[in-house]
Amino acid sequence: MSFNNLDTLYRQVIMDHYKKPRNKGVLEDGNLTIDMNNPTCGDRIRLTMKVEDQKVVDAKFEGEGCSISMSSASMMTQAIKGKDIETAVKLSKTFSEMIQGNEYDDTLDLGDIEALQGVSKFPARIKCATLAWKAMEKGLKE
Amino acid sequence: MNPYEIRKLFPILDQEVNDQPLVYLDSAATSQKPSAVIQSIEDYYRGYNSNVHRGVHTLGTKATDAYEGAREKARKFINASLMEEVIFTRGTTTSLNIVAKSYGGANLSEGDEIVISYMEHHSNIIPWQQIAKQTGAVLKYVPLQLDGTISIDDVKATITDATKIVSIMHVSNVLGVINPVKEIAQIAHSHGAIMVVDGAQSTPHLKVDVQDLDCDFFAFSGHKMVGPTGIGVLYGKKEHLEKMEPVEFGGEMIDFVGLYESTWKELPWKFEGGTPIIAGAIGLGAAIDFLTEIGLDNIEAHEHHLAAYALEKMAEIEGLMIYGPLDPMKRAGVITFNIADVHPHDLATVLDMDGIAIRAGHHCAQPLMKWLDVSATARASFYLYNTEEDIDKLVQGLVKTKEYFSNVL
Numbered sequence: 001m002s003f004n005n006l007d008t009l010y011r012q013v014i015m016d017h018y019k020k021p022r023n024k025g026v027l028e029d030g031n032l033t034i035d036m037n038n039p040t041c042g043d044r045i046r047l048t049m050k051v052e053d054q055k056v057v058d059a060k061f062e063g064e065g066c067s068i069s070m071s072s073a074s075m076m077t078q079a080i081k082g083k084d085i086e087t088a089v090k091l092s093k094t095f096s097e098m099i100q101g102n103e104y105d106d107t108l109d110l111g112d113i114e115a116l117q118g119v120s121k122f123p124a125r126i127k128c129a130t131l132a133w134k135a136m137e138k139g140l141k142e
Numbered sequence: 143m144n145p146y147e148i149r150k151l152f153p154i155l156d157q158e159v160n161d162q163p164l165v166y167l168d169s170a171a172t173s174q175k176p177s178a179v180i181q182s183i184e185d186y187y188r189g190y191n192s193n194v195h196r197g198v199h200t201l202g203t204k205a206t207d208a209y210e211g212a213r214e215k216a217r218k219f220i221n222a223s224l225m226e227e228v229i230f231t232r233g234t235t236t237s238l239n240i241v242a243k244s245y246g247g248a249n250l251s252e253g254d255e256i257v258i259s260y261m262e263h264h265s266n267i268i269p270w271q272q273i274a275k276q277t278g279a280v281l282k283y284v285p286l287q288l289d290g291t292i293s294i295d296d297v298k299a300t301i302t303d304a305t306k307i308v309s310i311m312h313v314s315n316v317l318g319v320i321n322p323v324k325e326i327a328q329i330a331h332s333h334g335a336i337m338v339v340d341g342a343q344s345t346p347h348l349k350v351d352v353q354d355l356d357c358d359f360f361a362f363s364g365h366k367m368v369g370p371t372g373i374g375v376l377y378g379k380k381e382h383l384e385k386m387e388p389v390e391f392g393g394e395m396i397d398f399v400g401l402y403e404s405t406w407k408e409l410p411w412k413f414e415g416g417t418p419i420i421a422g423a424i425g426l427g428a429a430i431d432f433l434t435e436i437g438l439d440n441i442e443a444h445e446h447h448l449a450a451y452a453l454e455k456m457a458e459i460e461g462l463m464i465y466g467p468l469d470p471m472k473r474a475g476v477i478t479f480n481i482a483d484v485h486p487h488d489l490a491t492v493l494d495m496d497g498i499a500i501r502a503g504h505h506c507a508q509p510l511m512k513w514l515d516v517s518a519t520a521r522a523s524f525y526l527y528n529t530e531e532d533i534d535k536l537v538q539g540l541v542k543t544k545e546y547f548s549n550v551l
Contacts, residue, residue: 067485
């Protein structure tokens, strides 16, 4: 088995987020709740956010899914906390480009999220990685 | 039956995926196609492509003979008594939708019951949900036993005199269980209800006799039984089909067309509006020839053997959970499972790196997943071209996957 290929997908930081998800749960004082699922595979996420003055003050998620979808959700909540809506949406667009293997704006600090870059080599798994981000964008557009 | 000889007849199996020989264990999703089937479709398009049931030219006659010849093959394959009872459709989903819409729409009213089970595929749930909403009928579910089988006692307790339609899958695409549809049909009939059988997962793997089952409708798909996609069959007893209205209207299915009124062709054509799926039907005919020559009894025995072999080998893997009955005689060649701490998508990706194709997800059976209390599972399914060697590779892959994730997690 070509474990080397797998290592580009299952980076340590991804598995760390999978095992110890950050911001797991439901925000008691959130003002946005978004439920989203991936109908082809059964992954689901509930994202709660507290948005005040065009800023994401807090975000939490709960759901069920594979290591890629759950770690991506964990990283996403970490990344958008404290960001204004515009920056959060911009992050999401950049993430979307990166995950599809396209050129992306590398002036933004993606932090842990960059570890998901390897997903672009596994087309069948791109949808796993984008689920939480789609939920976030949907919520912020409302 | 020698699966190594049979493999050679399926050109797609002779390839490498991710630098490893392909091990195809996803036949319950769709089966691979032998050269004979591919050739039959090519022959039609290259040699006698023409529309059917119209025109007097030679190619038209050839195409019509081949299309109707395929219907006769399908009739024999499921032992229907009349060719009028064999309708070509796009597949099992379309077949079940026709029954729900046409038969259900005309025969259901408020308070009537439709009975299905917890293990049904979405295609045998949603058409009934929709017609129940439209007619005010009530949708009821037969519960499952702990091992995922259906008990006749539960069937008797669920079906009542208010039940008008019972629709159950013959073989489960998730649990692999073979359901006692013949007994269920008897119970349905004793209450004056009709019996519909979703045969998508049974026709590829075991001998089906619709007269022996005494079902009122039977639906199946070509692509799961070495035939092409986009073709399937709806069998129905003539007494029902005669009274039913078509669900699609247009060319091909008409008798006389007036400005404000029209009449329909005879059975089975009144249900085949538009230019039919000619190449698909011809391909299905070739698939039936192929399976018949090998023998459904041989295929079924081979799959029981593979299921027994796989169940035994997989049981040795610590932390591996198998869903459904563990008795191989109670199931077809479908094994659904999970490995502790490894999500099925992750599992499927790791196996794919080894050239092994399995399915991961909810298998179009969300109510069943809920009953099993899982969000997703992995599924390996076997067919006539699979070997013990394929299962050995799967088991090795599973062990390696477990090791890989215990290292990275």
